[in-house]
Amino acid sequence: MRIATWNVNSLNARMERVTEWLELFAPDVLCLQETKMADDTFPAAEFTELGYESVHHGQGQWNGVAILSKVGIEDPVSGFGDGIEEDPDARLVWATCGGVRVASCYVPNGRSLDDDHYQYKLSWLDRLLAHLQANATPSDDLCVTGDFNIAPDDRDVWDPKVLVGATHGSAAERERLQALIDWGLVDVFREHHDEAGLFSWWDYRGGNFHKRLGMRIDLLLTSDSVTQKTERVLIERNARKGKDPSDHTPVFVDLTP
DNA sequence: ATGGTCGTTTGACGA
Secondary structure, eight states, X not given: OEEEEEEOSXXXXXXXXXXXXXXXXXOSEEEEEOOOSOGGGOOHHHHHHTTOEEEEEOOSSSOOEXXXXXXXXEEEEESOOSSSSOOSSOOEEEEEETTEEXXXXXXXXXXXXXXXXXXXXXXXXXXXHHHHHHHOOTTSOEEXXXXXXXXXXXXXXXXXXXXXXSTTSOHHHHHHHHHHHHHXXXXXXXXXXXXXXXXXXXXXXXXXXXXXXXXXXXXXXXXXHHHHTEEEEEEOGGGGSSSSOOSBOOEEEEEOO
């Protein structure tokens, strides 16, 4: 089973690239982030024609997350569903696909360390952990994936200096990510690759992709049973090339049956 | 020279 994640930076703008990628890589599950559309404009019928069931949690011009699956969409949940005040942003959707509980997450960017949005980012990550504690156990088959807007360590950014005094690598963010890992998840990409400089996002500006100036912020966090079944984890860098790419490229994991 | 690019959109703002 192949589970992929991709921040598409507008599904309207990216639909051709997404359908092309589905045909080329035939993931069983594809988690999307930043669809930037409302539920009533999500192109579910087009995905059905390609063999995918789907669930979308959108709001309109910003945010929006989805899960596409060829192996079933069971028990979909949008948002945290924890009875506390609803998240104002559409950033989380869950579904069980082929026996794996999958989350498509779009963690808040944070903007800057002195911005209210940074506190929202930290509290959002706290709430994700609380949601896991309340709704899952580490012995479940879990794949919590998406755009975390966190570079887990200094190998995951082209120059660690850009993270000094900035978001994406602050101690508080990395502590939140570590708390998810301590609960019972693994950044499964790092089970298979040690090198620095393997990125999933590159700023559109300044030719950063071609200069290899990026970050690895799109993560697949797997529970132990899923980690044990992992054959490979790949960043599909070619999807960042060519006409009208997203600024993120897909990352996927292949599991043995 | 203190920007650079895309997306939402038609004036800025978010990433």
